[in-house]
Amino acid sequence: MKWLSLSLLAGSADAALRFGCSTVSIQRLDPLVEPGKIPSAHVHQIVGGNAFNATMGTNIADEATCTTCTFSENLSNYWTAVMFFRHPNGTYKRVPLMQNSALPNGINGGMTIYYTQQDFSSNGNQKITAFKPGFRMTVGSPMYSVQPGARGNPGLRFVCLEDKSTRFPELPTFPDRPCRGGIMTVHHFPACWDGKNLDSPDHQSHMYNTVREAFAPAGPCPASHPVRMPQLAFETLWDTTQFNSMWPADGKNPFVLSYGDELGYGTHADYVFGWKGDALQRAMDSPCMFQACEDGRPLKTQSVQAMNACQVKSQVDEDLDGWLKHLPGQGEVDI
Structure with a gap:
């Protein structure tokens, strides 16, 4: 297989990318799990290129005209379920997003995205093969309503922040x-x-999932899935602080994900590759780390203003910002 042979013959690299993406849209679309359906079952917050739609083609890098991500050659899309606060009176309010403190000021919500080779800080010496045009994947499942393993899904976690720099402990539930x-x-x-x-x-x-916990080194790839690709990870910061004074008297967690999950085992995320040309492979072949990969070394970057200006119009006419009687798409069902 051509891609496999190339990955085995090429040399090693030490690349790691960490960058921010502003929010490109918050709406009920899911082109992977529910392609073509308007609206989809639950609300997502989406970052990346403006080709995001209910149905997406095989090479979105040719369809998008802008991106909300730091690297202007990265027209990929990344999305997760939205978090809501459930008031003791039964109404719901969408939880606002915050930018990561490690990123430039002014980013409009969004997420922090990582493409790493081995772990968060040291990396390794393996050849990393970039994703290909048309590549897509998900992780986790909203169908998980109970703990599916000893500690839930490895690598799908929640962190109770003391401040924006907090990273541990990672929790399998809210x-x-x-x-x-x-x-x-x-x-x-x-x-x-x-x-x-x-x-x-x-x-x-x-x-094949070799993820352990946090950014711990992943295990070797099995013969069935032999090609090592970038370790992709999302961090999303939710500003739950404005709801702390409204925490229920019984102490029960008041936060739910947009499909009605009040535990967190069903947390999930989606990815559609959309880097231009060989930009991601050049990055993976570079010894750069984090911000050292910017300004043409080797990737082109754009301003925060340009990131925030890229938007996708909502195709679903519904209120996502007020106090809601029920979660969008969940009807009047009391969850």
Whole structure:
């Protein structure tokens, strides 16, 4: 297989990308799980290129005209479920997003995205093969309503923030107390590819999960999925602090994800590759780390103003900002 042979013959690299993406849209669309459906079952917050739509083509890098991400050659899309606060009176309010303190000031909500080789700080010496045009995947599942393993899904976690720099401990469920600095959700994707399929019916089987906890080094890729790809991860910071004074008297967690999950086992995330040309491969072949990869070394960057200016118009006419009687798409059902 051509891609596989190239990945085995090429040399090693030490690349790691960390960058911010502003919010490009918050709406009920899901082109992977519910392609073409308007609206989809629950609300997502989306970052990346403006090609995001109910149905997406195989090469969105050719369709998008702008991106909300730091690197202007990165027209990929990344999305997660939205967090809501449930008031003791039964109404719901969408929780605002915050930017990560490690990123430039002024980013409009969004997420912090990582493409790493081995772990958060040291990296390794393996060859990393970039994703290909048309590649897509998901991690986690909203269908998980109970703990699916000893500690839930490895790499899918919540962090109760003391401040924006807090990273531990990582929890498999929502925090059970008000968090002084908000709540962070973390989504780590599998990094081993079968070398053949750009997608699979469940959007996961073409990948193999070697993720452990946090940014710990991943295990070796198995023979069934031999191609090591970038370790993709999302960090999303939610400003839950404005709701701390409204924490229920019984102490029960008041936060829910947009599909009605009040535990957190069903947290999930989606990715559609959309880097221009060989930009991501050049980055993975570079020794750069984090901000040292910017300003043409080797990736082109753009201003925060340009990131924030890129938007996708909502195709669903519904209130997402006021106090709501029920979660959008969830009807009048009391969850």
